Structures are given as C-alpha cells and as structure tokens.
Amino acid sequence: MNPATRYSATAISLHWMTAGLVLITFPLGVYMHGLALSPLKLQLISYHKWLGVTIFLLTVARLAWRATHTPPPLPETIPLWQQRVAHGVHLLLYLLLFAIPLSGWLMSSAKGFPVVYLGLVQLPDLVGKDKVLGELLTEVHEMLNFGLLALVGMHAAAALKHHFIERDATLRRMLPRI
Amino acid sequence: MKKLLILPLLLAGAIGSAHAVEFNQVQLNSSMMTFAYKQMGVPLEGKFRKFTAQLTFDPARINAAQAKLEVDLASIDTGSGEGDDEVAGKLWFNTKAYPAARFVSGSVKALGGNRYETSGKLTIKGRTLDVAAPFAFRQEGKIGIFDGAFTLKRLDYAIGEGLWADVGTVADEVRIVFHIVTNAAAPIKK
Secondary structure (H helix, E strand, C coil): CCCCCCCCHHHHHHHHHHHHHHHHHHHHHHHHHCCCCCHHHHHHHHHHHHHHHHHHHHHHHHHHHHHHCCCCCCCCCCCHHHHHHHHHHHHHHHHHHHHHHHHHHHHHHHHCCCCEECCCEECCCCCCCCHHHHHHHHHHHHHHHHHHHHHHHHHHHHHHHHHHHCCCCCHHHHCCCC | CHHHHHHHHHHHHHHHCCCCCCEEEECCCCCEEEEEEEECCEEEEEEECCEEEEEEECCCCHHHCEEEEEEEHHHEECCCHHHHHHHHCCCCCCCCCCCEEEEEEEEEEEEECCEEEEEEEEEECCEEEEEEEEEEEEEECCEEEEEEEEEEEHHHHCCCCHHHHCCCCECCEEEEEEEEEEEECCCCCC
16 A cells, blocks of 8 residues: 555644644734733733634644554655654644643633633633742743744745755645645 | 610610620731622632721621721732733722722621621712622631622723723623621620
8 A cells, every 4th residue: 555645634624724823823922912901902812812722622633643644755855864854843843832822821820810712611720820930931931932933934944945946745745635 | 664664675685695796806817808700701800908897797786787898999909910000090990089999888687597688888989889798697706707799890880991891801790709807896884
C-alpha cells in the first residue's frame, strides 16, 4: 500500500480551522489588551477566551489524530536536516497550541475571572485566586505567544518557499482537493 | 389605670425572656459585606473592605430591632485595580459626590425558625428605594451572627450609566451578601 500523498480531510480541516482561529485570536488579544476598560473590552476578552478554548479543543483533537495516523511523507528532495527542523517546528507548534490556551485558562483562574465557554459552560478553576501568579501567567501567556508568532512565521514561510520556489508537493499535502 | 395593668405583664415578659440578649456591638473585623454579579455570563464576586453598622437586635423583641449600615463605596474590591478605579468614577458610584451607601431599617419580621426579614430604605448615589433582606440569626454564647442577602438592580440606582447601562455585559442584578458578627450588649439598668 502506497503511503497517502495528502493529509486526510479531517487533518486538513482541523489544520485550517486552527490557522484561521489563531489569525483572529492573536490580534484580538493584542488589541483588547490595549483598550481602556469598557463593555467592549469585556466582550472582546470573553470572545478571545472562547476562541482560545476552541483552539485548545481543536488541538486535543489534532493530537489524537496525529497519535493514530501517520502523516504523508515530505518530498524526498528535501534534505534530511530540513525535514528534521520541520518536524521540530511541528512539535513546538502543537506544544504551543496546547500550552497557550492553557496558560490563558490558568491566568483567568488566578485573576479570579473564570472562563465560561460561549457564556454557557463554566470551566473549573485550575488554580485559586492569586494576584502575583495572575501577573506571572500573563507574562507567560504573552511570551508563549511571541514564540508562536515566530514559529508560525517560519512554518508559513517554509510552506510558501516549497510551493512557489521549489515547486514541490509539501504544501499540497495540506491543501484541500479543489 | 392601663399602665398599672401593663406593668405586671412587662415584668412577666422580662422574666420570660430572661435569656434574651440584645446584640449591638458590631465586630467589623469578622463581619463581611460582599456582592455577586455576572459579567458576560461569568459569575464574579467582590467585597467592600469598609463599612459601619449600628444594630440592635433581640430575638425576643424584634419589634424594637434597628439597623443602620453605611458602606464606604470607595473601599470596593472588584478583584482588579482597573475595576476598582472604574467603579469609583462618575458613571458608577461617583464616590466623590456620594461616598457611602446607607441602609436604615424600618421593621423586622419573623419568618419562622431562626429566619427573619428586615425592610428598610437603601440609599445609593442619591437614590432611595425600599428593600427587604431576609437573614438568619444565630447565637453562639455572647456572639450573635446575622447572615443574609438580597438582590438589587444596579440601574435602579444609576450604578453604571452611559455605555455601562448595557446589562448584556454587566448584569443588572447584583446580589448583596452580608455576614455581621455582633457581641451582646452589656445589660443596661434603667
């Protein structure tokens, strides 16, 4: 049996949903953080948290997919060291997509503002109210996001380089069939 | 003539309630004034760090019960410094013009068991409205403990005006929860 040349429809959907949500959630976080306290700010903070929980759930689903499937191989023309770097970047991306929402959830608990997903489901508080811990987690959340920004930049730049410069099948593995 | 008839009754009453104690020495350090509300569907709590209370309560003579509470609104703790600053402002409590919320009891009625209800006037931000707050009273030796709560609508008192009047973000209903610990008064001989 030949290995698949593309990711499964499930994996492709999960990947692009995550990408879309990250592209909304990240700038939303930066924007709302700079706003003065207002009803709009409180609404945006809630939406940001809901988006974050959604990314967290998608990531759990993706990790489950990844644990039970073998991804399609990279083109053989790619040097081994680049394949290894790509693999490392993917691992770190999974890690951050899991850790960033988690740090936001912890931060909400520590600040005493629990997360109520979609205004319906209250998530349990993972830590008690603690001002110092809340401030620390805010910094951790920010730092992890700068890490994500750098990794997503590398990930997207590499995908585009393979598609438009090397013209190999790397990106097509993750594109839906049209 | 009537007075003479009442006198033995009063004496009998005094003997009958020989164990009744009047609680009027409020212990502010062990008392608490907290509030609960919802913001974007998220249940949140806060408290007031400073308030004063003068109350007189004898479970055997609730008709004579009286309570007067004053809450220092600038002592609010919403859970964030940004929130505390915001609610002190003009659109919320406007603490510069209206530093305190005041409750003055009118009457107390027994609800059965250790439960009672006080009705009175609550003044916040220059607006006075009738409120009723049920509470439980329990006596532990020389200490009397009042635990009660009631819900007010913040917009009735113009708490959160202008853009904050949107109750979809910060709910209109605010539950006030009080825990007041008092010591029994030294008996006064007349």
